[in-house]
Amino acid sequence: MSKIQASMAGNLWKIVVQEGDQVESGQDVVILESMKMEIPIAAETSGTVKKLLKAEGDFVDEGEDLMELE
């Protein structure tokens, strides 16, 4: 199991995958909104989205876990 973390502090603007989805390494899974920019966060490994740990609209700090992959 691996976790996807926020690369910087910001607002969780969009989650583009759902629990149970298969994702590939390098695929964007969420988009943060920070410093007025859209910040795509990509999965570092391939796997299945096991659990979303944050909801759209949440503030997330740098290094915070966003979702679990399996």
Add this chain to the structure above:
Amino acid sequence: MTNWQEELQSRVETIEKGGNEKYHAQNEEKGKMFVRERLKQLFDNDVQVEDGKFANEMAEGLPADGVVTGMGRIHGQNVCFMANDSTVKAGSWGARTVEKIIRIQEQAENLGLPMLYLVDSAGARITDQVEMFPNRRGAGRIFHNQVKLSGQVPQVCLLFGPSAAGGAYIPAFCDIVIMVDKNASMYLGSPRMAEMVIGEKVSLEEMGGADMHCSVSGCGDYLAVDEREAIQAARTYLGYFPSNYQERPPAGLPVPPAEKEKALQDLIPENQNAPFNMHEFIEHLIDEDSFFEMKKKFAPEIITGFARMDGQPVGIVANQPRAKGGVLFHDSADKAARFITLCDAYGIPLVFLADIPGFMIGTKVERAGIIRHGAKMIAAMSEATVPKLSVIVRKAYGAGLYAMAGPAFEPDCCLALPSAQIAVMGPEAAVNAVYANKISTLPEEERPDFIQEKRTEYQENIDIYRLASELIIDDIVEPDQLRGELLTRLDMYKDKDVTFSKRKHPVYPV
């Protein structure tokens, strides 16, 4: 053959074999080459000159005292080198090892030649400490010499194995550190020592592995999968550099950029806030296959690398909107500061490609000293006297404009693409900053219209044609003309000769 000759040959043969057979076998298992094989691969035509081959020959089992020093050629350019032999007491340093390293450094200085360090060493030979550690020509002098050589001649470190304790400073004082994944490591105290002294349990890879240093600490510049790749990287890197600071960087053959499916203007999204890949943008501007990226995995929100434009070496500093929105952080500012200093030291012109929302804000980065690190980058960029070309690709907000060689920092030119926007902050933030009170007094339903109206007004105020009309930027360039424009200007600026200021040295904001 006389007896004398036979004896000499037999002794040389013994020395050139290095250490015990079992250490050769251990190295081979780890994918490590013998030191003399590495040197053969590195140079155009093997080692040309070797000194001190007989060092410590009177002692048993210490051929060359564990280090090979001498000179060779890379792309026809003479270079000096030292290379640890890890089959001899794990490449540890005795008195003669240290003296040999010091002498070749002095030779590099006298001759104005690049100095290469092929490091694979366990550190000091404790049994020899009085002879090699504290004295005037002890190990400390190696670092002292490195500091002195810095900016005089290129210093390159190839890290094939450990570089422990004090030895870890050899890479730290080099211009570039090329690390072989899994085998290379740098640390002040080994995991065993860490467990003993501070009670921490950690693996070598986590503590000081090549991947960690190339992605987290920023001590490594290039992560190679094996020794062959590392050696190739060192050769490629030196191809951008002159032998010393008084010479010009070597020109290569002019090559057009790689053919691309998308035109340059189609890479940049209409929406100012949407990301795009700056790497693709760079590929449009530079000669095909000429990019050599430094610290690729570390702080990727800024891209730093060498390239050729019409054959001439240039240093590229570009924001990467694809990573962290291209926002500058403490690590990215630090990374850029070092790269800019490196280019400036060896006369390599700098091209800045700006698309930056500004420096990051928030508690985390303030505590990490973003102001201090940001100041480093601005100081390095400000002080650079090589040709300095600033291109505003899209947005340049706040101190981000300053850090990317904005007009106040004496770039030779500040160009803008038609998509450029220069301002203290973006329209959304600005309207909020100026009209927050006013907005809160308005009835809910009137707010969106008011905000939109003010944003449009703001947009017009920072219009790029207005900034050109105020002489803030020097020209607005069509994207498909940008490469040509940069080539012409680089040629025009090539004899730039400027002294930044009269003083001993600045008080570095480090």
